[in-house]
Amino acid sequence: MENRTYHHGNLREALVDAGVALARAGGPSAVVLRAVSREAGVSHNAAYRHFADHQDLLAAVAARCMEQLGLLMVRRTAEVAEDDPVLRAWARLAAIGRAYVDFALTEHGWFRTAFSGATAHGAKHALTDPDAGRTDPYTLLAARLDELVTVGELPPERRPGAEYAAWSAVHGLADLLVDGPLRDLPAEEVAFAVETVLAAVARGL
Amino acid sequence: MENRTYHHGNLREALVDAGVALARAGGPSAVVLRAVSREAGVSHNAAYRHFADHQDLLAAVAARCMEQLGLLMVRRTAEVAEDDPVLRAWARLAAIGRAYVDFALTEHGWFRTAFSGATAHGAKHALTDPDAGRTDPYTLLAARLDELVTVGELPPERRPGAEYAAWSAVHGLADLLVDGPLRDLPAEEVAFAVETVLAAVARGL
DNA sequence: CGTGCATGTTGACAATGACAACATGCGGTG
């Protein structure tokens, strides 16, 4: 954390860290170039040596937020204790769905940041990062759907495009609850909505 | 359009109109107070006589964008030509779902603006507006679901919360396609995703 | 022991949201 010398050492990481911290509390609009630099104990414009512009920095922060989402999904998947393969497959699918919504509700700022900006470009070097796909929400979902096929609960001819159905439903619910018209829903109604959507997804696959 | 006098006449409407025009092309971030004032042929700060702040103006513009979405849904619903009541009910549900996604894709800026900001406050005087609920997307969806119950296609015990399932799926798909990770999906894959999601929704209800 | 070039810094500029002080003129009052 010390400003060892004139040169920071690994400013890029420090900037992203600061951005992630700001994003957590204030969402994407809080990831301000100058504020991030300030937080990193460095002068504004220093960031331009590591990021093309504000958008570029935001994309890097967004990637980290997305990773946080993925990590929670992984954790929740691991927590599923169910021996029967069929029930376990369904439980795991539900677990990542619940994780997705929970993340959106409890880590409001991170969730909104994760989906704000061009994540596509930042993911370019995902090929070099060995376990990048390990926490990618899309990949995690695909694994659950594959598992459902394996245990014989999802007809193989229904497998193509199944991600779209599951992901859309859960993501839409999260977005409506966090940012959208369902923002002020009372807590028990939120819980009801989540269960309803998850049940509908399971039936709809 | 003439600046009749020193006093504009109905500046509020003019400002919202300008905001809607800017939002159409550039999304919510294009709804800039000064740009809107400029567009309305009035000096910056004039808007402060009609809106508390930027957020307030944006909410008004968002309401109009939401109304545009509702209007497309109404139009598409009316276009459904199907005599059989059962098939008509399903066709109408699919029509508003498709309208939702089509709107998001073709009116990118409007869609993002409609869901950016606190629509809740702007909708407060919806009670005074006679046909405000007539174009409210949520109300339109509820009508379709009620129709499904009426024709006996949706068990009444499944009716509660059905909005969450249908709305979440379609909204999530729209958001992912427009702003999210599915942004750069090729056209035919987009079409496939839409059909897959709509089919899953129908099964999941 | 120098020196080049990546990395940080200082300074500047235009755009924006917001506030304060001032200008204008419509509508109601005498």
Place this chain on the structure above:
DNA sequence: CACCGCATGTTGTCATTGTCAACATGCACG
């Protein structure tokens, strides 16, 4: 009809932000 209050617009100003340009520093390599 003359007057004036108050809603409505305007001008001026300020802090913040993203971005560019010019300059400073010092690590790594010769």
